[in-house]
Amino acid sequence: MNEELKQEINKQVAEMVAQMGAQGSGQLEVVMREGEALPLHEPVKVNIVGVLNSPARWLEKRQELQKITNKCHVTVDREGLKIILQVNENVHYGTRIEGRLMLTETFKKFHINDGHSFTLKELATLFKMNRSFFESKQTAMELVTLLQNFKGKVNKDLEASSDNRGNKKVDFMQAVESNLPEAFTLRLPIFKGMEAEDIVCEVYVDPDDWSCQLISPDANDIVERYRDEKINEVVSRIEAAMPGVAIIEI
Numbered sequence: 001m002n003e004e005l006k007q008e009i010n011k012q013v014a015e016m017v018a019q020m021g022a023q024g025s026g027q028l029e030v031v032m033r034e035g036e037a038l039p040l041h042e043p044v045k046v047n048i049v050g051v052l053n054s055p056a057r058w059l060e061k062r063q064e065l066q067k068i069t070n071k072c073h074v075t076v077d078r079e080g081l082k083i084i085l086q087v088n089e090n091v092h093y094g095t096r097i098e099g100r101l102m103l104t105e106t107f108k109k110f111h112i113n114d115g116h117s118f119t120l121k122e123l124a125t126l127f128k129m130n131r132s133f134f135e136s137k138q139t140a141m142e143l144v145t146l147l148q149n150f151k152g153k154v155n156k157d158l159e160a161s162s163d164n165r166g167n168k169k170v171d172f173m174q175a176v177e178s179n180l181p182e183a184f185t186l187r188l189p190i191f192k193g194m195e196a197e198d199i200v201c202e203v204y205v206d207p208d209d210w211s212c213q214l215i216s217p218d219a220n221d222i223v224e225r226y227r228d229e230k231i232n233e234v235v236s237r238i239e240a241a242m243p244g245v246a247i248i249e250i
Contacts, residue, residue: 043093051193052230054099055085056237073246074238081227083234101230102192106133110186112201112219117211120150123203133188143184150210151179180205190222191230197222 048054055074068087075084081101088094110126110133111118118126124147131140180203189196201216235247 045093046095049098052099052101055097058097059241112214
């Protein structure tokens, strides 16, 4: 601070003290600090990603929500397994709370119903290293042995038919016969926070290259049912916490 500025400040303070003394206002304490001013910061943009009920929990902890209801909206993405709450929707530095229904890492590493292909050796190794998720360790090791000593045969049938009008049809059917069991059971949680479920799985073998995929109609049914139940539950909590908020299915 230069000397001229100090003198000007002292002059203004003296005038204030004299004025207050004339009005009988009592004592006045003036504190002057030197140094750099605090840097200016932009407003904080809040962007939180959590478990599925995060938007509902955020709203349930806030007071006087009626004042911001017309500045909020909620989007529900059932296919994407998520719910997004946008607060102060017209402001760049608004608040965004995203809740996700997340698959467990255990379920994802088995690649059930996701189209991922394993070699016979890769699938045998997966089962061997994760035998605690089978009905018994013995069942897991029996499957490992069968995969390591895989024997498969492809049956191909060709059927031709025609009618007296010159129409001809050729049907080609191909099936794989193998030493693998038709199905086996895994016990594992599908979504985070969900208890383990018994899931009947099948090994689909591609006859062209003997690659394998894990499929499970059971797991698909559980995903569909649990997804809708939990999303509907969170939407109901949001509506209770903030009546009138716009909820949009996408």
